[in-house]
Amino acid sequence: MRLAQLTVSALAVMPLASALLVTAPATSDVPAAAGPDEPRVVLSEDFSGGEIPDGWNAVEGAWSVEDGRLVGASESSSQQSRITFGPNLRNYRVEVTVRFDEVVNSARWAAVALDIAADGSTPWWIATMRSGTSAHNGLEFAQRTASNSWNVTDTAPAPYDAGTGNDVRVAIEVRGSRATWIFDDEVVVSTAALHRSDEGVLGLIANGATVSFDDVLVVEIDDDPITRPIGPDSVPAVIAHRGYSGVAPENTLAAVEAGMRTGAEYIEIDVHSSTDGVPIVLHDSTLDRTTDGTGALRDVTADYVSGLDAGSWFSAAFAGQPVPTLADVLDLMKGRAPELLLEIKGPETYDEMVTTIDVIRERDQLDQVILQSFDEQVLRDAREIEPDLRLALLRSTIDSDPAAVARDFDVVSYNPSWARLQDRPEAIAELHDAGIAVMPYTVNDPDQWEILRDLGVDGVITDHPGRLVGWNARHVQTVPEEPTVQIVSPADGAVLRRGDVIVPAVVTERAHDIQITFDGEPVEQGSVIDADSLELGEHTLFAVVTGVAGEAEASAVVTVEASAEGLVRLATGPEVPKHIRDQLLAAIDQQDWSRTARLAEQAVNRGDLGAHPGELIAADAHALR
CATH class of the missing domain: 2.60.120.560 (Exo-inulinase; domain 1)
Structure with missing residues (x-):
């Protein structure tokens, strides 16, 4: 909204x-x-x-x-x-x-x-x-x-x-x-x-x-319609493509969480069924590109998929991210603001569609989901299985009469490729006249966002929802009021452990310039800050925005705390030689924090271990004494 x-x-x-x-x-x-x-x-x-x-x-x-x-x-x-x-x-x-x-x-x-x-x-x-x-x-x-x-x-x-x-x-x-x-x-x-x-x-x-x-x-009162209101300061809804896939591994819970924190109105994900009929969140029909598994998803069980790593291919900071099920995503989003734009890749059997829709019904989240697909049979089956579920039609081309096709499939939104829609922009008005929303995919260029906004599309599917949220906010600054800024990630007062990451995200109004620093150093919105690189104690994210009528600022303080698990993570990092790692792990296993700190400090003094990882390990060990 x-x-x-x-x-x-x-x-x-x-x-x-x-x-x-x-x-x-x-x-x-x-x-x-x-x-x-x-x-x-x-x-x-x-x-x-x-x-x-x-x-x-x-x-x-x-x-x-x-x-x-x-x-x-x-x-x-x-x-x-x-x-x-x-x-x-x-x-x-x-x-x-x-x-x-x-x-x-x-x-x-x-x-x-x-x-x-x-x-x-x-x-x-x-x-x-x-x-x-x-x-x-x-x-x-x-x-x-x-x-x-x-x-x-x-x-x-x-x-x-x-x-x-x-x-x-x-x-x-x-x-x-x-x-x-x-x-x-x-x-x-x-x-x-x-x-x-x-x-x-x-x-x-x-x-x-x-x-x-x-x-x-x-x-x-009624839900807001998904069609965009008319007005000079109206902007299209932000749809996080495969979650916030620009800053986190696509279709993971990390990407979904990051997308929700940006203020995106919709989170888009993809679902296939495993061989045992479990709805799995994955874009490709095979596991090879985005996991450490191989082969077709349809040939493996959900239990096998649950043990795969879906984050390391994107960044070491996301190592260990699992491949989520549809149930995992729904549970994460339940009770929170964004809606789920759920793409069923297809083909899916009727029974598989029943299972998928039952996952939504069992959680009482029908009103938080719009199910979309390129596969027409998927939409026909979904309408028969659950008449109250909202549907959307994905198209790689524009139909000769898109409004008639949308009505035939009883969809609330017609979501075409932007590459094709720009050849027939008049289709937007035809669909709006029929009460059908238009949400094209996948657009990451601000110059194209401006064209889409002016054409009146209702939503934009993008890999960079945080940027689009900020871009939309800047557009509505037509009245010279004081700017505002809110830090949506990280949460103020958050406690971090080794292995956690921070993805800075701010939402502004009436601001044309945003400056973000972390512990005084400039950072980009959507960048990844690894808690493994931070010293223990408090760290501050600070945002200053400038608008026509002045400046606004916001800050969020997070605290990095030591833990035995975090020490293990630091001790097994790529910069720690094997013989040092083995000694450290033995001391950690015995919870001998003094010896752990001493080993790290001695290794640094000998030149066997870099100062940064060594000092972090020693500090964490001292904190646990």
């Missing part, structure tokens, strides 16, 4: 939601009848009954109904007073009138819980507002983790302070893992970072404050 699309959809719903607020029944959990084009009212509550409504569960702090308002109070700045309510919803808009009655200080806050267990237990995601709402972090999207720490993903100032004694109407629109904060009818900040659960409900929270809430309205 693009920011421009979020903004348009959010504003489009506001007048309707306001009308519903006037006409909806003032009772909890009473759905209102809705016309075919109206969102369904799930809950409308004005607390006129004088008591906490049925179905509302006060799980922490003091909650009561006073003077027709729900009042929540926390006893200290560390208590998160919580009340939960409502059903589990995927796409919804929640509106509420909020008033701070008393606050410990202006940094204290109230929040709408967007996904919280009915018993209020962690983890949960919230949309937060402080009484000092115009502060740089006056509005936030944040997670309370299972370890009771905070993960704040997005912050922004509201247009003015909520203060105390003032009613403020707020709304949050949630579509899957994406959400938009709307403060007094103004769209302020959006996120794609929510992790959704299967059973999470809604809630209200007060921290270090007494807060009163009124006129709670929850309506179900």
Whole structure:
């Protein structure tokens, strides 16, 4: 979902939601009848009954109904007073009138819980507002983790302070893992970072404050269409081809994770079936190019494939990356923002298609998947097996009547080769007139991105989604507002061990220049930083962006920690001679950290071992003593 699309959809719903607020029944959990084009009212509550409504569960702090308002109070700045309510919803808009009655200080806050267990237990995601709402972090999207720490993903100032004694109407629109904060009818900040659960409900929270809430309205809303909205600042969706295959080995979990962290709207992968019918994520029909195995995938079992290395061919930093199954990818993506553009390579038997679609159904992820294929029989079988699964047609050429073909296959998107589409760009308008999206493959050149954007395609399949995310963001900088920058990888506070890698990725708005440094040294977005090369302790990724209206900066601090496994990795590195390696491994096996450090230091002094690996080994061993 693009920011421009979020903004348009959010504003489009506001007048309707306001009308519903006037006409909806003032009772909890009473759905209102809705016309075919109206969102369904799930809950409308004005607390006129004088008591906490049925179905509302006060799980922490003091909650009561006073003077027709729900009042929540926390006893200290560390208590998160919580009340939960409502059903589990995927796409919804929640509106509420909020008033701070008393606050410990202006940094204290109230929040709408967007996904919280009915018993209020962690983890949960919230949309937060402080009484000092115009502060740089006056509005936030944040997670309370299972370890009771905070993960704040997005912050922004509201247009003015909520203060105390003032009613403020707020709304949050949630579509899957994406959400938009709307403060007094103004769209302020959006996120794609929510992790959704299967059973999470809604809630209200007060921290270090007494807060009163009124006129709670929850309506179900539709998924955003995959066709691109019309507008000068509209940009095509970013589709990470085989994951972020420009910086990680294609079709691996590392590439999928990197693609998700860039902010790409879709992750594209390829699937074949093994000889025992397991859907395996692999582009080629053979194992030779991207694994250390050989032969046709169709001739081997999933168990054999699970033992292969799918990362070393790309870089030693990815040695040991397994060949994932479709189930592995779905599990990694479940509850997170991007959708999966799943290419079935074909040919596949009907039974193999049943197995593949069952993997998706069993995880309740039909709404997160678009299945595409060049193989027409694959699409016919998929439609018969699961009518609710969205389909897309891949084409190496453009049909004489692409819209008619798309309708015949009942697809939501027609995804052609860009090499062929540029010869018939008028096909884009023909498909859009039929309500069909167009997402061509595989385009890595920014000059071509500009042509595709101006032609109005709905998505671009690329090996470099991080670059396209940044390129899109620069395009929408038509209004001279202050730039913003967010580091999406690595996560601030991350703890790394030897063998881990960092792939710097930032998302910016209204910026035309991006400078990224790691420990003061320039690095490129999408480059790979190997934790094996870093000293123990904290390391800082720092990003500075420049826009028309100024600069913005962000930083993320990661910590490299020592471990026995990490020492083994360092001791078996290519720069360590065999006789030194054997001595080191014997000492590590005995957990004799002093001897391990001494051996490394002596080897460096003798000139038998380079200073860099030797000093790292010695430092890690000293840290474990």
